[in-house]
Amino acid sequence: MALIEVDDLVKEYQLNVRHKGLLGSIRSLLIPEYTKKVAVDSISFSIEKGETVGFIGPNGAGKSTTVKMLTGILTPTSGTITVGGLSPYKDRKKNASRIGVVFGQRTQLWWDLPVADTFDLLKYIYKIPDNVFRENMELFSDILGLQEFMKQPVRQLSLGQKMRADIGAALLHNPEIIFFDEPTIGLDVVAKEQIREFVRTVNRERGTTMLFTTHDMLDIEKTCKRMIIIDHGKKIYDGTVEEIKDKYGRSRVLRVEFSEYIADVQLPGAEMIKEEGNKKWFEFQKDQTQVSRLINTLSQKYGIVDITVQEPEIEGVIREIYQGGIDLNETLSGVS
Amino acid sequence: MRLYLELAKKSFQNNIVYRADYFASLINAIVLIFVNIAIWKAINEEEGALGGLQLNILITYIVISFLMQTVYQMDEYFIEGKVRTGLISTDLLKPFYFRLFVFSYNVGSMVFKFIMQFIPAMLLSVFLFRLLPPFNTQMLLYFILSAILGYLVLYNINFIVWISSFWFYWTFSLVTIKDAAVMILSGALIPIWFMPTWLIDFIELTPFNAIFYTPILIYLGMMPEDEIFMSIVKQILWIIALFGIGHILWKRATKKLVVQGG
Ligand SMILES: Nc1ncnc2c1ncn2[C@@H]1O[C@H](COP(=O)(O)OP(=O)(O)OP(=O)(O)O)[C@@H](O)[C@H]1O
Ligand SMILES: [Mg+2]
Numbered sequence: 001m002a003l004i005e006v007d008d009l010v011k012e013y014q015l016n017v018r019h020k021g022l023l024g025s026i027r028s029l030l031i032p033e034y035t036k037k038v039a040v041d042s043i044s045f046s047i048e049k050g051e052t053v054g055f056i057g058p059n060g061a062g063k064s065t066t067v068k069m070l071t072g073i074l075t076p077t078s079g080t081i082t083v084g085g086l087s088p089y090k091d092r093k094k095n096a097s098r099i100g101v102v103f104g105q106r107t108q109l110w111w112d113l114p115v116a117d118t119f120d121l122l123k124y125i126y127k128i129p130d131n132v133f134r135e136n137m138e139l140f141s142d143i144l145g146l147q148e149f150m151k152q153p154v155r156q157l158s159l160g161q162k163m164r165a166d167i168g169a170a171l172l173h174n175p176e177i178i179f180f181d182e183p184t185i186g187l188d189v190v191a192k193e194q195i196r197e198f199v200r201t202v203n204r205e206r207g208t209t210m211l212f213t214t215h216d217m218l219d220i221e222k223t224c225k226r227m228i229i230i231d232h233g234k235k236i237y238d239g240t241v242e243e244i245k246d247k248y249g250r251s252r253v254l255r256v257e258f259s260e261y262i263a264d265v266q267l268p269g270a271e272m273i274k275e276e277g278n279k280k281w282f283e284f285q286k287d288q289t290q291v292s293r294l295i296n297t298l299s300q301k302y303g304i305v306d307i308t309v310q311e312p313e314i315e316g317v318i319r320e321i322y323q324g325g326i327d328l329n330e331t332l333s334g335v336s
Numbered sequence: 337m338r339l340y341l342e343l344a345k346k347s348f349q350n351n352i353v354y355r356a357d358y359f360a361s362l363i364n365a366i367v368l369i370f371v372n373i374a375i376w377k378a379i380n381e382e383e384g385a386l387g388g389l390q391l392n393i394l395i396t397y398i399v400i401s402f403l404m405q406t407v408y409q410m411d412e413y414f415i416e417g418k419v420r421t422g423l424i425s426t427d428l429l430k431p432f433y434f435r436l437f438v439f440s441y442n443v444g445s446m447v448f449k450f451i452m453q454f455i456p457a458m459l460l461s462v463f464l465f466r467l468l469p470p471f472n473t474q475m476l477l478y479f480i481l482s483a484i485l486g487y488l489v490l491y492n493i494n495f496i497v498w499i500s501s502f503w504f505y506w507t508f509s510l511v512t513i514k515d516a517a518v519m520i521l522s523g524a525l526i527p528i529w530f531m532p533t534w535l536i537d538f539i540e541l542t543p544f545n546a547i548f549y550t551p552i553l554i555y556l557g558m559m560p561e562d563e564i565f566m567s568i569v570k571q572i573l574w575i576i577a578l579f580g581i582g583h584i585l586w587k588r589a590t591k592k593l594v595v596q597g598g
Contacts (some may be wrong), residue, residue, distance in 0.1 A: 014596060068597065073425040076595045089594060097431040108426035112350050121346060124339035125432050153353075 001085070003177065003209055004070065009079035011065050011223060011233075012041040028206065039065040041233035049176075050207040052199075056240070056324045057230040063213045066230075067181050070211070071101050084176060097126060102169035104182035107162050108169065109154040116150045117170065117193035126173035133172070140168040143198045144145065152264060159192040162220035171202060177209045180204075184219055197223045217315040236321070241314065248320070249312035254282045259303035270294055276304070282325045338441040339432060347444025354415045359371055362453050365406045365526035366460065372398045372525075393556060394527070396468040399461045400552050401442065401524050404483065406457070407449045408547075420491050435495075435586060444591060447565065469471075471557025478564055482551040485571040489546045491516070492578035499582060502589035523549035543574040 006171060010037055020026065035089045040062040057063050063265040068074035069081060072088030072095050081088055088095045101108070109118045123133050144164040149157055157165065167183060180199075184192045200223055200317055202208050220227060220241060227244065229237040237244065254270060258278045265272065269289035270282040284294065293310055337516065351358070380391055405478045415438065418424040427434055439451050461467045470476035497514050519525050521544035528536060528549050539545050550567045553559040 014434050040385070065597070068425070071429055073428055075598050093431045096429050101426070103426065106422055106426070108423070112353070115347060117349075121339070121342060125430050153367055252484060302411055308412075 001082075003049045003084055004045075004047040004211075005080075005082045006066075006070070007048065007080045008037070009040055009043045009066070009081060010075065010077045011062070011069060012077045013039055015247065021119045040069070040076075040230075043230065043233070043235045044079075045207060045235065045238055046226055047209060047211065049209055050203070051226060052210045052224045053212065054201050054224035054227040055213045055230070056215070056217075056220060056227065056318065061230045062229065062233040064181055067101075067179050067211070067213060070095075071099060071179055072096065073280045085177065089143070093190060097290070098176050099171070100173070100175035100178040100214060101168045102163075102167050102178070102180045102186040103178070104163065105164050108172065109162070109165055110135065112153055112155065114151050114153050115146065115157070118154065118318050119175050122169055122172050128173050132174060136168075136172055136174070140171070143201060144168055144194065148283070160187050163191070163195070167198065171208075174206065179211050179213075182212045182215065183212075185213060199223050215311070217318055221314055229318075231322070235270055244317060246316055248317045249314070250285050250287055251283055251285050251312055252291070253310040253312075254284065255289070255306075255308045255310060256280050256282070256298060256304060257306040259305050262302060262334055265298075265302070281327060340436050343437060344442035344447070348448045351445050351448040358418055358452065361406060361409070362457060365402055365453065365457055366464075366555055369399055369402045369461065369465065371404070372469055374556045389561065392466060393558075394467055397527055397552055399467050400576050401463070401534065401548055403457055404486070404548055405455050405524055405553070407446060407454050408487055409449065410491070410494055411496065412494065412498070413444070413507070414438065414441065415498040416505075416507050419475060419501045420505055428593070429589065438495075438498075439491070445489065468556070470555050475554055475557050478568075479551050479555040482554050482564075485575065486547045486551050488575045489543050489571060489578065491577060492582055493518070493547075495582045496578065496585060496598075499585045499589050502592055503521075518544060518547065521545070522547040523552070543578060546571045546574050551553035 012032045013036070015037050016028065017035055038251055039219035043062075043066065045111050055063055055066070065074065069076050070083060071087060072092040075089045083095055086095050086098075109115065110121070113121075119137070121127070128136075137146075144167065146165060146168055148273070149161050149165070156160065163183060170178060184195055187195070196219060199210065199212075203210055203223075210223075212219065214220060217254070225240060226234060227237065227239065227241050256279065258265075258280070261278055265280060267282055273283045274281040274282055282294070284291075295307060298307070377391070415424070418427060427437070431508055454589070470479055493514065497510050499506060500510060504510065521542055523539075523541050523545060524547075528539060528545060531539070548565075550559075550571060550595065554567075556565060
């Protein structure tokens, strides 16, 4: 059995119907009315030990809801979840001691205490042995640079410092599984990279299993091999990051810098999409047109200073999937 | 157990950080005592309304009452804050007992206030207001026991109010109403013996007089020894009953949280 098994998972939220105006609000107070909102709609997947999985989807897709159910702070409406053989919501405390959770939107550190004190308390909460505690503190200080602000109260930390402290706090007890819900939200490029590096290190050295929710595709590319995409509560893709890039990242962009301005460039098999001074960008499909032929054509006719081929970014692919531009129901192996 | 001790310790240390707040509340307590004693003195001179009761007994009552109130001051919005920010769910995600966590947090700051506010203010009061010592050593011991129970009664009442934030989100009005009820019905402001009989009969049915009135009467030696036992039993019963209500509400609150997602 896989480490995490999710089967036919459904979560419906109950929403209070509010009526407009004073009379309406009194009415809602006296006779509450509810509607249902399906946030997660029969999702199934399984994750093996040591896997790193990116869990993505547009806003409101149901990612956080799923993560909450996996951690045990939300009960499913129907369906089953097992995490390491346990049901997270029935064995919340037991499950809690084996997982680590980072919610990027809110810190789990205690506001008034210095970071070091929070870590001390976590040592007792998770009953972490002295040597493990010391080892981890050293490792985290190294990679996450925690020692800079260890003595400061949490409320004084910058967003990036808080996030690093939070990640350290979530990993202090050597959890088998870590759930990240947008751990890089609002961070600068350097901080993001630092966190990705940390995640990679922990996964490599400890074989920690990770589920990673984010809106930054670079996070996924740099940390995850596998990707699950959900939309409107339904799973629409589950497979490798490579495959989706290969299949849908078929278009390439050729950036050419000419030695002089040329008004009209004829290039069969490619389409000009942008121009700027002596530079022009051409888009082509890699399975229909060969780059070498394009370059040949160009270099025979014109003087060329520089030429580069740009790979598609996964970001663009995902954007198209969200906007319905790509229908995943074609041929991908990961589509359910 | 070790964890909760550490928590209380951290909360104690946390109180030290807010030095300005510390001095402000110390001065506040002294001023309140001063004003109240002045009022009672004025009433006594105008009307002789104390009915032969020695003024220094009344003064001692007021001093002890206000000092206890200072020590029993709790963070009323601790749970509410966690509920509103959603942090409550991350606390539930830790392998510990949340209610013990909140309790340790409050006990830590209670101990702080006891050592850093009660004791200095008490010494100052002996000097300033000629505070009477406890009736005798035995009564002092009963007083300590009863005062601890009084704290637990108040804590459990407070917990019920705090937990209601799972449904109301904002508990300011509720806390204000609760504070007013405690202020009047617990004898914190006016000794209950001055109140009309119908009100005394009503108060007897509530847990409020178990907070301040019972321990203070014991301190003053104004409770006959055979009644002390019954009063202490009554305090314990209220603690159990209020804890029971709090427990049920807590179960419902966490149920609501895990089903409706906060
Ligand atoms: N406590 C709640 N009560 C009612 N509806 C909720 C609740 N929490 C979330 N929802 C709804 O459920 C749906 C899924 O929300 P969820 O937070 O899981 O999305 P998400 O994928 O994490 O989005 P984002 O990328 O914006 O974080 C949304 O439509 C949201 O409005
Ligand atoms: Mg989310």
